[in-house]
Amino acid sequence: MMTNAMTEQTFSIGELCQEFDVTPRTLRFYEYKELLAPIRDGQRRLFTVRDRARLKLILRGKRFGFSLAEIKDLLDLYHLGDGQVTQLSATLETAERHRAELISKREELDAAIKDLDQQVAVAQKMLAQRSGMRAAE
């Protein structure tokens, strides 16, 4: 019977801050907002591997413009199996909505890249034309 140990690695607040380039204040704020739930060693916070994974997801979410409140809801999607199987089907629905949003963002992102490329092409033509004019002077 194998114990559920082996992944008992923890990180100090400083370590995580270095790794993810955030301040302690940020991590404490996320804890206050219940996005993270580090355990304690006396006063000190000990961030588990799970906390670290959640932090990654939080920061990723932020990069896509999700609010912390939205991220909080979504975090659960990525951490099923922690305890009981809570309203699993409802969770799946949320996941689908989230997935749809991500896909939609992807499409928009592709459009943005396409637009940008098009503009760059125009700009390059203008540059070329100007060089040509100079050469003709």
Place this chain on the structure above:
Amino acid sequence: MMTNAMTEQTFSIGELCQEFDVTPRTLRFYEYKELLAPIRDGQRRLFTVRDRARLKLILRGKRFGFSLAEIKDLLDLYHLGDGQVTQLSATLETAERHRAELISKREELDAAIKDLDQQVAVAQKMLAQRSGMRAAE
């Protein structure tokens, strides 16, 4: 000699608000921040087709988590040719950086979708297993 007319369509603040689901305050705020520059008919603002295009880009940028300040800088990339060819090569550099950021975001977004799909798969397995257990009871 064809005049530069023909695109002289304008929109009222209300029209744009409806179309893009924002409030008047938002558009005035964007003007104050110099992201938009509607012309005037007496007191009233008249938003040109160009303003409308810029607004689209602003909202798109926001959806990807760019700040208004960042968006302001980027807006110029999409509106070359308005007047003189201002430091075109510098603009192209900015465009490349922006492009790189967009590509990077797309990669992350793909990763996010992949992760989510994986979690959904796990959840579905759990559901299936639970059904199985019920059936075995």
Place this chain on the structure above:
DNA sequence: CTCTCTTTTGACGTAAACGTCAACTCTCTT
């Protein structure tokens, strides 16, 4: 034991991005 380093808990401050009145002004309709 003293000093330094890391961390902790308040508590107040702040920048960004609007929201929310209040008080007018136009324009148009009835």
Place this chain on the structure above:
DNA sequence: AAGAGAGTTGACGTTTACGTCAAAAGAGAG
């Protein structure tokens, strides 16, 4: 003329997401 509708300019308020001290506390080095 009078009222409704859309829009305008202040000006202050609010939420989000932290920043920035201050004061104290434990852990380890010398």
